[in-house]
Amino acid sequence: MSVRNSEALGRPHRSVLSFDNMTSLTTEAVHKALRRFFPEKNDDFPSDYVEELAELRAFGITTEEQLDEMLHRRVEEVMEIDRSPMSESDIRMHSRDSGEEFVAKRVREGFWFSYPALLRIALELEFGKSYEEYAERRDGIVEPGAAPNGGPATAAGDSGVREGPPSVS
Numbered sequence: 001m002s003v004r005n006s007e008a009l010g011r012p013h014r015s016v017l018s019f020d021n022m023t024s025l026t027t028e029a030v031h032k033a034l035r036r037f038f039p040e041k042n043d044d045f046p047s048d049y050v051e052e053l054a055e056l057r058a059f060g061i062t063t064e065e066q067l068d069e070m071l072h073r074r075v076e077e078v079m080e081i082d083r084s085p086m087s088e089s090d091i092r093m094h095s096r097d098s099g100e101e102f103v104a105k106r107v108r109e110g111f112w113f114s115y116p117a118l119l120r121i122a123l124e125l126e127f128g129k130s131y132e133e134y135a136e137r138r139d140g141i142v143e144p145g146a147a148p149n150g151g152p153a154t155a156a157g158d159s160g161v162r163e164g165p166p167s168v169s
Contacts, residue, residue, distance in 0.1 A: 023064045027053050033064065034115040037071045042082070045114030052119055058134065059127055074122040081121055082113050 023029070027049035035043060061067050086094070086107075095103045106112055113121065124131045135141075 025053060025056060025062055025064055025067060029064045030056065030067065030119070031115070033067050033071060034119060036068075037075045038079070038115060038118050039111070041109060042111060042113060042118060043115050045116060047114075047116045049116070052116055055120070055123060055134070055138075059123060059131065070126050071122060074125050077125055078118050078121050082111050082118065086112060 030049045030053055031047075056062070056067060061070060091103055091107070120135070124135070127134075
C-alpha cells in the first residue's frame with residue numbers, strides 16, 4: 001500500500017524505520033520481561049532493577065523489544081547454566097554467605113540464580129569479554145596482571161577461566 005493510499009484510508013503513514021513503536025525500557029519492564037522468560041521460582045531476590053537497567057543501557061539495550069530479543073536468544077543457555085550442579089566448594093561458600101537452608105532449597109529444586117543473576121548471565125553470554133570486563137569494573141575486581149591505570153596488562157600464566165556456571169553478582 002502506498003503512502004497516498006494509507007492516508008486515504010485515514011491511517012497515518014508510518015515508516016518502517018520509525019522508532020515510535022519501540023517502548024523505552026524501564027525497571028518495571030525489565031522485571032516483567034524476566035518473568036516472561038524465566039521460572040517463577042527464580043524470582044526470589046528483591047531488586048528494584050535500577051542497576052540492571054543501567055547495565056542494559058550501557059550495552060545498548062534501551063527498549064523492551066531489544067531486551068526480549070536478547071532473552072529469547074539466550075534463555076535456553078541461561079537455564080542450562082542455572083540447572084548445572086554447583087561444586088562442593090561453591091555450595092560451602094554459598095551456605096556460609098546465604099545460609100544452609102537457602103542452599104539446600106536450591107539443591108532440592110535444581111536452580112541457583114535469581115532474576116538479576118540470570119539477566120547478568122544472559123548479558124555475559126551476549127556480550128562476552130566486554131561484559132565480563134564491565135562486571136569486573138562494576139564489582140571492583142582487578143585481575144592479576146591488569147594495569148591499575150587501564151593501560152596494557154602484563155601477561156599472566158593463569159587465564160582465570162574455570163569450568164561451571166559463570167560467577168555473577
